[in-house]
Amino acid sequence: MTHPADFTVPEVEDFDSPHALFAELRGHCPVAWADEMGGFWAVTKHADICRVLTEWQTFTTTVQNVVPRVATTQRRPPLHLDPPGNIPYRNAILRFLSPRRIEDWKPVIAAMVAEHFDPFVAAGGGDICADFSFTLPIALLAEFFRLAPDEAAEIRIVGAEFNMALQRQDFDLLRERSDALYNIAARLIEDRKASPQDPDLDPVSNLLAVRVDGAALPDDKILGALRQFLLVGIIAPTTFIGSMAVHLARHPEHHAELTANPALVPVALEELLRLYTPYRGFARTATRDVELGGKLVKEGDPLAVVFTSGNRDEDVFPDPHSYRLDRDAPDLVTFGRGPHMCPGSPLARVLLAEVLLQIAQKTRDLRLTGPLEMTRWPEYGPLAVHLALTPAG
């Protein structure tokens, strides 16, 4: 389906330009059609985003999950299935992300962040994405899935290369590294089938133990679920850590405030997650003709729920482009809404708060030393942030 174009997706962007475009769209065309990337509606207002995500009977996830569409041969649960098909996979993961489990992760994550960040500080800086944020989330997921040390070492390299290929849209390398990730996931499943671990401790053994009407989950879906986890869990933290670093370099007063008062880190993190929301292109497809934001969305049309925009919606967040620590319980859409809302958000928050804390504690005087390289749809954020810094004395 095509419609008259309401806006053009820019070929070149910088750190601020997407926010300027989305502000303009929210102002006079909050549900806007673009012909690029296969054609899609950009849904930019907070309320419309929440409606699309919660009205899953009208806006299905089973056709296209991101803009631009990535051709996938596999259905990867839970994200690619509408309720109730997604539920067994989602529940199997959620039990490992309860508040009690997350508490146990805190010291592990603090040590992991230090292991990856201290060399960067000692070197006086570098590219915080290539040298730090591309590898850290993968190390965490390797730990989360209890990979054996040799598999963990391999996935740290394969995962980082996959992440870079994906974000730079190097499709040849991407296919190759994607296959390697599938192989690691397949070996993990085989290993747990041969030597099951305690399903209370091991996510893959738990997925294998799930029964729906007496039947095990299909192998290919378990593999897809694992692969889904590896994908969504590594991408957003990578670019978002880059965005945090850019913000602190641009605003030394905010950096100094966190150094002086680390208790502000959790609320500062929420504000940064609002300002620099890393996903803008998660997608749904209309299952019928439906009116949204004054437009007639036709059955079969893809829609991108632009979280990066919804979190700066002036109807929900006064003074939306400013960093303010006095917002009262801000209603963020950073982690989505509805049946697919990110189950990893508590773990992500612990990881990112620890990163922000260690940046505040271990560095002084962050300076940008080169141009930023930006990612593209479906993400938002930098892929390269060259920094110089002074280690804290």
Ligand code: HEM
């Ligand atoms: C800054 C970090 C992160 C952000 C902003 C983020 C954001 C999101 C969003 C917006 C969704 C919903 C997508 C949709 O509705 O189409 C999602 C889904 C998901 N996320 Fe995250 N995520 C982050 C980190 C993580 C981490 C660390 C994990 C793993 C521990 C994770 C695991 C998942 C999974 C498995 C789904 C699919 C859930 C489902 O379909 O039921 N995410 N994430």
